[in-house]
Amino acid sequence: MPQDEISFLRNVPIFSELEEKDLLKVVKLGTTQKYKKGNIVVLEQESGAALFVIISGKVKVVRMDEDGREVILSMFGPGEFFGEMSLLDGLARSASVIATVKSELFMIHRRDFLELLNEFPSVTISLLAELAMRLRKADMQIKSLSLKDAEGRVANVMLILADDVGVFRKGKVEIDDLPLQQDIANMAGTSRETVSRMIHLFIEAGEVQMKGNKLIINDYDAFRKKYL
Ligand code: CMP
DSSP: OHHHHHHHHHTSGGGTTOOHHHHHHHHHHOEEEEEOTTOEEEOTTSBOOEEEEEEESOEEEEEEOTTSOEEEEEEEOTTOEEOHHHHHHOSBOSSEEEESSOEEEEEEEHHHHHHHHHHOHHHHHHHHHHHHHHHHHHHHHHHHHHHOOHHHHHHHHHHHHHHHHOEEETTEEEESSOOOHHHHHHHHTSOHHHHHHHHHHHHHTTSEEEETTEEEESOHHHHHHHHO
């Protein structure tokens, strides 16, 4: 169904400026792949053969240590891409990417993707803009890990998750399927117990609510201003 795929690609930021005929070209270059929750899409250290765009679902980008402990570097949802780093620099995959729910991905092989970058400057510029945004986030994370106390570091992880996979509505942000407290602890460079304590602190202050596994930041702008 190319028409469905074209409408999907039109809403993907890196392809949004392409004309209909060019979108069709992109559709023809790619294939759709389905992944179950927990499936590994990209494995750290393997050589990179393709770029992925998320049609539906959610993935986490992780790095692991020798003991199998993982730290989540980022999470991506529909319309976002990953796997570009090894395609651009020719080195091994910088991290593993795992589907956290059932996901459908659009995959483009390396050579075709590099040709697209040559042919369509708007795709290249959007890709660079997104990479700049990711570097800004990584800078935020470095600052948070090196300069902030535990409260600030946990709040910073909430803000990263909100930006990555949150649903914004009337000043609030809802983060469905909050990662495990141990995962949040690894991202914040603290312990699981501290994460639990900090989330309770935010709840007592009326800054966040928990509904099952969903975390809601009540006033995103105020939360960001206070903790960033
Ligand atoms: P690649 O190195 O090919 O495979 C792993 C992918 O994870 C990588 O491309 C990026 O798309 C993504 N990735 C790696 N590190 C980060 C990060 N710090 N923030 C967001 N995405 C990342």
